[in-house]
Amino acid sequence: MMTLSAFLIMMLVGIPIGICLCLGALAYIIDSxxxxxxxxxxxxxxxxxxxYGLIAIPLFILIGEIMNGGGITQRIVNLAMACVGALKGGLAYVNILANMMVSSILGSATAQVAIMSQIMVPEMEKKGYDKTFAAGLTAYGGMLGPIIxxxxxxxxxxxxxxxAVSDMLIAGIIPGLILTLMFFFIIMVMGFFYNYPRGEKQSLKERFSIFLDASPTLLIPIVIVGSILSGLANPTESAAVGSIVAALVGRYWTxxxxxxxxxxxxxxxxxxxxxxLFLVAAAAVFSWVLIYGKIPLMIAESIKNVATSPIAFLLIVSVALLLIGTVIDGIPGLIMVVPILLPIATGVYGIDPRHFGVVVVINLVLGLLTPPVGLCFFVAxxxxxxxxxxxxxxxIPFFIVSCLLLVLLCFYPEISTALLK
Structure with a gap:
């Protein structure tokens, strides 16, 4: 009780979540x-x-920095424009498609929203799109970052x-692609009702020129994702090679x-x-005292009285995580809930930990786009x-289809695990 009280008081007064976790663990030790x-x-x-797997984090972030500074992001946007820009609502499609391509390199929702908002929103405004819609669409495009x-x-x-890190990265591919297609469908329907403008039609020669200019930039996601899927490299090694490729492309091509x-x-x-990494270290200490205090076992007993099946458990967890994600950022939220919920998911309900991870991450990322906080909206x-x-x-239509994907994941775990078999 002392641990919970101390933790909640520190959060309410605005102490950073990492420090809350560390001091909360100390409070438990004193109380014990x-x-x-x-x-x-x-x-x-x-x-x-x-x-060793955590070394991939600074390397992935560095790739994003090099890519943005080296003009690679803009060329990816140009490539997306050449692919779907001439459709009705073309720039809206371009926004999502470019976000999908960039997400295969950046992997961070907030960083992606910050970068893509600078590029896409002014361009969409020039073509007659409402700025609020353009910014909101870019924020939802950033949702793909932590999934793909x-x-x-x-x-x-x-x-x-x-x-395995590689298993988690692979598990996000199909859900990320499905979410992209769902967003495309919403844009198509909204384009019909709001009469979105068509993009400028480009000649075959212009498209070929854009593809030629952007093609070396595609080496970066190919190297990163391809080496992981093929088993040639683990995520840390692929991130290291990817950063070198990004630097070479930015230096000698762009x-x-x-x-x-x-x-x-x-x-x-x-x-x-x-x-x-500080948050990860703090989470390790906090989860250690939770396990020592048998907190997951007590919560498991409570949940078992309500959730009688894995699907019911996942649906309840999804609602709870969405609420948590509205007030707590993605990674701190992940660090808080996984030590408590994962043992219940795997031990009591037999849920694949990789599938559970996809459900948790998508829920928390969707929380970044939900009031009262909605961090990605504030970034945009x-x-x-x-x-x-x-x-x-x-x-709101994008929010609804995102929730629909979560429901599908709860009922059909093979959506996330198909590529792992």
């Missing part, structure tokens, strides 16, 4: 009256980040759940990447990585000037 636990505290803290590999959230989950930018890029990647608002509240209202 077992001084021997103090000696294990630093070991658990260090053990939380003592994982690589994904920082999947790397963190794999460490918490002790499953000629926009300057080596003098690299120290600043590495510093930004290091700062963000340090925040993520900061870049574009559009208001977060109206953004949510105009993108």
């Amino acid at each position: 009256g077992n001084p021997l636990l103090f000696s294990n505290y630093p070991l658990q803290l260090f053990g939380g980040v003592d994982s 590999p690589p994904s920082v959230m999947f790397v963190v989950y794999s460490t918490l759940a002790q499953v 000629r926009e990447f300057d080596l003098s930018q690299l120290p600043k890029m590495m510093l930004r990647a290091g700062i963000y990585s340090a925040i993520v 608002s900061a870049v574009t000037g559009a208001k977060p509240g109206p953004m949510f209202i105009v993108t």
Whole structure:
């Protein structure tokens, strides 16, 4: 009780979630009256980040920095424009398609929204789209980042759940593609009712020229995802090779990447990585005291009285996680819930931990697009000037199909595990 009270009070006064987790664990040790636990505290803290797979996080972030600084993002957008830009509502399709392509490199929703909002929203405004819709659509496009590999959230989950990082990245491919197609369908329907403008039609010669200019940039996701799927490299190795490929493409093909930018890029990647890794270490300590206190077992007993099947359990968890995701950022939310819910999902209901990870991540990412916080909307608002509240209202159809995907995942786990068999 003391641990829960201390944790909630610290969260309410605005103390960062990582510190809340560390101090909450200390509160439990004090309350337990077992001084021997103090000696294990630093070991658990260090053990939380003592994982080879976590090295992939700073490397994936660095790839995104190099890609943005090297003009690679803009060429991917141009390629998406050449593919679907001439359709009715073409720029809306381009927004989602470009986000899907970029997500195979960045893997972070907030970073993706910040980058793509600068590129897509002004262009959509010029063509007659409402700025609020354009910004909201870009925010939902950013949702693909943590689902389509690589994904920082999947790397963190794999460490918490002790499953292979490569399995988690592969598990996100089909759900990510399905969500993209669902977004396309919504754009098609909305384009019919709101008469969205068509994009400029490009000649075959112009399309070929754009494809030729952008084709080397496609080496980056091919190297990252292809090496993982083929088994030639693990995620950490593929991220290292991917960062080298991104630097070479930006330096010698786009000629926009300057080596003098690299120290600043590495510093930004290091700062963000340090925040993520501190959260992982704090989660390790907190989950350690939860297990010691048999908290997951007590929660499992409570849930078993309500959820009589794996599907019922997943549906209940989805509602709970969506509510958690509305007030807590993705990775902190992941770190808080996985140590509690994963043992119940696997031990009581026999749910595949990789499938459970996909459900958890999509729920928490959707929370980034749901009031009262809606972090991705605030990021898009900061870049574009559009208001977060109206953004949510105009993108409600995208919220509905995202929830529909979660329901499908609850009933059909093979959606996430098909490529793993």
